[in-house]
Amino acid sequence: MYRLREERADERGQVGIGTLIVFIAMVLVAAIAAGVLINTAGFLQNSAEATGQESSDSTTNRVQVVSATGSHFSDNEVGVVRLTIKKAPGSGNVDLGQATVQWVGPSGSYYQLAESGASGSPDGRFGVSEVQDDDSSLPVLDSTEDRFTITLDIGSRDVVTDGNQFGEELAEGETATVRITTTSGATTIERIVVPKTLSGGSAVAV
Incomplete structure (x- = not known):
């Protein structure tokens, strides 16, 4: 009888150790799972914040066109278009040296980069000059008071100091x-309309 009770005590001890091992294993698995969940949550949060910032930048960090003029008339055609721009309300700093300009006109679509700006193989390059730039930040629009001019030299008959030629006159x-x-x-779209009659003066609003 004594031997039988001893065997049962041993069995209970073995069951207790097994239960303890299973418990420890469950704790370890739970800890690992919690770590994975925390890391995943952090990654998703960072991704969401980055996506939100990119979405915000793509709608706020843009420019606003103040005026558009055409000049260099030849055979009743405009050979140069100048856009005076500023930062849009709520926009951060805008580096025009890294911006791109796409011109879509009767002669086709032309991809433009800033003169002495971003590297690449564009159809032409636009010039950037200051109208008002109190802190000499050209070509970066870093103040609401800044006014810069983008010069687009269209056609092949006129040569200006800013940028180089592309496309055909309007x-x-x-x-x-x-x-x-x-x-x-962020994209700003400006429609250029040449008046039906070009006469007198050296420039015209377009």
């Missing part, structure tokens, strides 16, 4: 679309 009554895209992906 005739009377013709239209074109200019898309200015900043490094954050």
Whole structure:
């Protein structure tokens, strides 16, 4: 009888050790799972914040066109278009040296980069000059007071100091679309409309 009770005590001890091992294993698994969940949650949070910031930048870090003029008339055609721009309300700093300009006109679509700006193989390069720049930040728009001019030299008959030539001149009554895209992906679209009659003066609003 004594031997039987001893065997049962041993069995209970073995069951207790087995239960303890299972418990420890469950704790370890739970700890590992919690660590994975915390890391995943942190990763998702960081990704969401980055995506939100990119989305915000793509809608806020943009420019606003103050005025658009055409000049260098030849055979009743506009050979140079100048866009005076500023930071849009709520926008951060905008580096025009890294911006892109797409010109879509009667002669086709042309991809533009800033003169002495971003590297690449564009169809042409646009010039950037200051109208108002109190802190000499050109080509970066870093103040609401900054006013810069983008110069687009269209056609092959006129040569200006800013940028280089591309495409063809705009005739009377013709239209074109200019898309200015900043490094954050924000796009500003400006429609260029040449008056039906070009006469007198050296420049005209377009």
